[in-house]
Amino acid sequence: MATRYMDAELVGKRMSSRVRKNTGWKGLFFASTLFGLVVLAVLLVRIFTQGIEYINIDFLMNHLSTDASRAGIMGAILGTAWLMVVVIPVTMVIGVGTAIYLELYAKKGKLQSFIATNISNLAGVPSIVYGLLGLTLFVRTLEFGNVILAGGLTLSLLVLPIVIVAAQEALRAVPGNLSEASYGMGATKWQTVRRIILPAALPGILTGAILALSRAIGETAPLTVLGIPALLIPFPEGIFDTFTALPMQIYYWTIDASLVAEYANLAAATIIVLLVLLFLLNSIAILIRNKFQQRY
Amino acid sequence: MSTVMTKAINLKLVRNDNERSEPEVQKEVVYDTKGLNLWYGETHALKNINMDIREKEVTAIIGPSGCGKSTYLKTLNRMVELVPIVKTSGQITYKGKNILDKSFRVEDLRTQVGMVFQKANPFPKSIYENIAYGPKIHGIKNKKILDEIVENSLRGAFIWDELKDRLNDNAYGLSGGQQQRLCIARCLAVEPNVILMDEPTSALDPKSTLRIEELVQELKKDYAIVIVTHNMQQAARISDKTAFFLNGEIIEYDKTDHIFNNPADERTGDYISGRFG
Known part of the structure; x- marks a missing residue:
């Protein structure tokens, strides 16, 4: 069969350059992925080589101490755990509730899309701004002081938009x-x-929750604004106790490393603990998600 | 196959001896539609629909795409309201009460009027839970009663023997035809008076289609059935009455035999013989 436009010779000539281009683009995309992986690997290696030998039972269980060799982070671990006790239920209930209302009950119209757009915008507001909001609202106006409840609620506000947006998308994806x-x-x-709708949307909602939790557990800026110390304070026993948290501990030790060099190693060790904790929480969430994952 | 054959032969016979004279007991009216108009926003989708639907009969609605036949079907259980911009006028009485009246609770209506959709839509749950869903939302909790309902409903849809050993399997593992019969069984579990079917076989192969058609013939002994179909042969095979919709209007509504053998309107004849649509 004679071809009218597809000149065999021309097509053949172009072919090798097209294939080369194809390979080139593939290489570029792979390089992008590699970049992230390398940075992550460098970070992990750096932190682990510096910090791992400082992690032992004493370090995990002890109170803080001005003596670097005796300092422990139990207070910070408990503080972070208590923060999660506040953040998880508050964000899940309010976040999923908001998403259900916006997606399933609210009349579709200008107001609804205005609210939805603004929630997406809130997800981009710098965390320190949320810190200021938390300071004004929870610490001062409601007079909680810089306790776990104030910190937890501030972090909840910070990650609520993430949960809402993810839950809305999950709800929308349930077949009509x-x-x-x-x-x-x-x-x-x-x-x-x-x-029907919630069970089908649950895996997507939990994915959003995982993201939000990871963000909340590592946030430092809003806690600094709230005036969370890293001092010798008793272990927190409830949501109305003052506390410190793992990222705060890392922050202060990193600053203090200019005075006592060993603090830098303690900061590295604390980062490992924070990463492990984050990994554990995410694993639990992923397990729950997989349990509920169903085809539809 | 036999049911279809007999029905086809019946049709032939009917055509020959022109059964207009045959005396008939009028069955009780379930739905009476008077002067129904419906708008999607600015689009006038249903125009002055007048139509009654009687119990223990199969009423088929045929017509080209976009003629309003599915819209009318969904008005009968007010599912059409899931589209927020819908406006209606006129009235549809169901057993003497106007269902378009705002005080008529849709939940009541939909409990008495079951619906089977174009695409089989089982829940991502077990076969058992699919059937038990309806009774459960209406407050039946007793396991024994639920077991009974599940068995009876599956028997009613003639799918019990196929599924009785795998009640706890996910419904998504069933074939398309089985899924659709499961959906019919799920609909029976709420014990409705009317079953609305929106092109229930359009996504099925001929064999599964036949089984659904046979099932419809069985079900009409107890239920009023309204079926929207694109398949003219199907309407001829299984329905007692046929309504021909065109551009939102009813062109003709009569006994199926008359519609297919002796249409009063030229457009009906043209559509049925495949000249358009």
């Missing part, structure tokens, strides 16, 4: 014909949401 089937049998909206 599932809820139609439910309505078609005389189910109310709430029954349909509770029994």
